[in-house]
Amino acid sequence: MFPTILVVDDEATILQSLSGILSDEGFEVLTASNGYEALKLIDAESPDLVLLDIWMPGIDGIETLQEIKRTNPFLQVIIISGHGTIETAVKATKLGAYDFIEKPLSIEKVVVVINNALNFRQLEEENRFLRKKTLEKHSISGSSPPIQALKKQIAVAAPTEAWILITGENGTGKELVARTIHQMSHRADKPLIDVNCAAIPDELIESELFGHEKGAFTGATSRKRGKFEVANGGTIFLDEIGDMSLKTQAKILRILQEQNFERVGGTRTLTVDVRVIAASNKDLEKEIEKGTFREDLYYRLNVIPIEVPPLRNRTEDIPLLAEIFLKEFSEEEHCHLKAMTPQAIEQLKSYHWPGNVRELKNLVERLAIMTESETIGEDDIPPPYKSKDVTIPEAEIFDADSLKEAKKEFEKMYILQKLSENRNNISQTAESIGVERSHLHKKIKSFGIRL
Ligand SMILES: Nc1ncnc2c1ncn2[C@@H]1O[C@H](COP(=O)(O)OP(=O)(O)OP(=O)(O)O)[C@@H](O)[C@H]1O
Ligand SMILES: [Mg+2]
Missing domain, CATH: 3.40.50.300 (P-loop containing nucleotide triphosphate hydrolases)
Known part of the structure; x- marks a missing residue:
C-alpha cells in the first residue's frame, strides 16, 4: 500500500503539478481546493499526510490545521505558502504542523520533507504501541x-x-x-x-x-x-x-x-x-x-x-494471571505460547500462595520451561502446588520460639491449606478435618484469616 497524500491549495495549477509529481513518486494523491473540502476528504479517506496551503478563501490554512489537529491529532501536516513569514511558520509549527515549505516549491525538498514526515509518523506510531505494551505489562490484572x-x-x-x-x-x-x-x-x-x-x-x-x-x-x-x-x-x-x-x-x-x-x-x-x-x-x-x-x-x-x-483471597484471578504470565514469557523468550489445562488451573487455585503473585509468576515460568508438551497439565504441577501435598511452610514453623507457638503456626497453615482445598467453604472444610463448624470459625477468627 502506498501512502496517501492530500494536497490542499486554491491554485489549480499547483494542485495539478503536485499531483503529477507525487504520483510519479509512487504516492496516492487526493486534492482539495479549500479547507472545507479538505476536512471532508480527511474524514472520508483518512490520508497519511496533508500538504496544506496557508492562504485560501473561506477557512484559511491555519484554521484548517487547527481543525485537523483537533480531530486527527496524529495526522502529519506540512504547510506550503507563497506568502510565508517566519511568524506564520512558527504559529503553524506550534499548532502541530510537522514542517513548513515556501513557494515556489522545490520538488526535491517537497519529496524529502514528505518522506521525513512519514518516517516520523511511523516512529511515533511504534513508540505509542511500545508504550501501550509496557503499560499493559505493568498494569494490575484481575477482576475479582x-x-x-x-x-x-x-x-x-x-x-x-x-x-x-x-x-x-x-x-x-x-x-x-x-x-x-x-x-x-x-x-x-x-x-x-x-x-x-x-x-x-x-x-x-x-x-x-x-x-x-x-x-x-x-x-x-x-x-x-x-x-x-x-x-x-x-x-x-x-x-x-x-x-x-x-x-x-x-x-x-x-x-x-x-x-x-x-x-x-x-x-x-x-x-x-x-x-x-x-x-x-x-x-x-x-x-x-x-x-x-x-x-x-x-x-x-x-x-x-x-x-x-493476598492471592489466596482472590483465586478467581489465577486463570487470567497464569495466562498473562505465559504470554509474557513466550514473548520475552520468543518461544511457542503454552496453555494450561483447566485441571492444572484448578490445582493452582487450591494452593495458598504465601509468596502471592510473584510466586505464581515464578511457577508459571518454571512450568513454561520445564513442560515438554505444548499443554501444561495437572501432572506437570510439582509439589507443593498440588492440593494433595499438604504444605507445611517449614521456615515459619521452625522460627517459632516455643512448641506452643509452633503448634499454633502449624494449625494456622493447616487450616489455610484445607480452606483453600475446599474453596473457602467453612462447613465443608470443618467436615473434612473433623471439627465443628463453630470451632473452625473461632479458629479462623483467632488466626485473623480473612476469607
Ligand atoms: N495484579 C497483577 N497483575 C499482573 N502482575 C502482577 C499483579 N500483581 C503483581 N504482579 C507481578 O508480580 C510481581 C510482584 O509484584 P510486586 O513487586 O509489585 O510485589 P510487592 O508486593 O512489591 O512484593 P515485595 O513484598 O516482595 O516487595 C511483579 O512481577 C508484578 O509485576
Ligand atoms: Mg516490593
Missing part, C-alpha cells in the same frame, strides 16, 4: 471483587496529592500499585524514584536521600544529588519502610516534615516538591506496639491506606 475494589481505591487516590501507605504480604503487587498510582497522577511525566529503605545502611541514608557535596566525607569525590532532589516534581516511593532502623526512621521523619534539607557537607537549603508513597509488608501497627516503628512516622505516611489483598 478484591482487585476491583483496589482499582477503585487507586483511581480515587491517584489524582490527588495525598500521601499513600501501601500494605500487603510479600509479592502481592505493592510496587505495581505504587507505579500505577504515579502513572495515573498529575506527576506522571516527572520521575518516580524508588528508595529501598531496608537496603541502605544507616550511615549512608542521609547521603542517599539528600545527596552530598564534593569532599563531604572520605570517598565523596564529586557532588551527588540525593533521591529527594532527583524526584523533585514527581513521586518518591519509600519501599520496605517496616525494615528501617529507628535511627533511619528519625531521619526520614525529619525530611518528610520539613520537605527541605541540605546536602551532606552543604550549606544551601534545598526545597523540593515530592509526593510520598510508602510500602511495607509488615503490620506497622504491630511494629509500633513492639516499639520497632515510630508512631509519628506511621501517622505522617498513612494519609491514605491501601491494602493489597
Whole structure:
C-alpha cells in the first residue's frame, strides 16, 4: 500500500503539478481546493499526510490545521505558502504542523520533507504501541471483587496529592500499585524514584536521600544529588519502610516534615516538591506496639491506606494471571505460547500462595520451561502446588520460639491449606478435618484469616 497524500491549495495549477509529481513518486494523491473540502476528504479517506496551503478563501490554512489537529491529532501536516513569514511558520509549527515549505516549491525538498514526515509518523506510531505494551505489562490484572475494589481505591487516590501507605504480604503487587498510582497522577511525566529503605545502611541514608557535596566525607569525590532532589516534581516511593532502623526512621521523619534539607557537607537549603508513597509488608501497627516503628512516622505516611489483598483471597484471578504470565514469557523468550489445562488451573487455585503473585509468576515460568508438551497439565504441577501435598511452610514453623507457638503456626497453615482445598467453604472444610463448624470459625477468627 502506498501512502496517501492530500494536497490542499486554491491554485489549480499547483494542485495539478503536485499531483503529477507525487504520483510519479509512487504516492496516492487526493486534492482539495479549500479547507472545507479538505476536512471532508480527511474524514472520508483518512490520508497519511496533508500538504496544506496557508492562504485560501473561506477557512484559511491555519484554521484548517487547527481543525485537523483537533480531530486527527496524529495526522502529519506540512504547510506550503507563497506568502510565508517566519511568524506564520512558527504559529503553524506550534499548532502541530510537522514542517513548513515556501513557494515556489522545490520538488526535491517537497519529496524529502514528505518522506521525513512519514518516517516520523511511523516512529511515533511504534513508540505509542511500545508504550501501550509496557503499560499493559505493568498494569494490575484481575477482576475479582478484591482487585476491583483496589482499582477503585487507586483511581480515587491517584489524582490527588495525598500521601499513600501501601500494605500487603510479600509479592502481592505493592510496587505495581505504587507505579500505577504515579502513572495515573498529575506527576506522571516527572520521575518516580524508588528508595529501598531496608537496603541502605544507616550511615549512608542521609547521603542517599539528600545527596552530598564534593569532599563531604572520605570517598565523596564529586557532588551527588540525593533521591529527594532527583524526584523533585514527581513521586518518591519509600519501599520496605517496616525494615528501617529507628535511627533511619528519625531521619526520614525529619525530611518528610520539613520537605527541605541540605546536602551532606552543604550549606544551601534545598526545597523540593515530592509526593510520598510508602510500602511495607509488615503490620506497622504491630511494629509500633513492639516499639520497632515510630508512631509519628506511621501517622505522617498513612494519609491514605491501601491494602493489597493476598492471592489466596482472590483465586478467581489465577486463570487470567497464569495466562498473562505465559504470554509474557513466550514473548520475552520468543518461544511457542503454552496453555494450561483447566485441571492444572484448578490445582493452582487450591494452593495458598504465601509468596502471592510473584510466586505464581515464578511457577508459571518454571512450568513454561520445564513442560515438554505444548499443554501444561495437572501432572506437570510439582509439589507443593498440588492440593494433595499438604504444605507445611517449614521456615515459619521452625522460627517459632516455643512448641506452643509452633503448634499454633502449624494449625494456622493447616487450616489455610484445607480452606483453600475446599474453596473457602467453612462447613465443608470443618467436615473434612473433623471439627465443628463453630470451632473452625473461632479458629479462623483467632488466626485473623480473612476469607
Ligand atoms: N495484579 C497483577 N497483575 C499482573 N502482575 C502482577 C499483579 N500483581 C503483581 N504482579 C507481578 O508480580 C510481581 C510482584 O509484584 P510486586 O513487586 O509489585 O510485589 P510487592 O508486593 O512489591 O512484593 P515485595 O513484598 O516482595 O516487595 C511483579 O512481577 C508484578 O509485576
Ligand atoms: Mg516490593
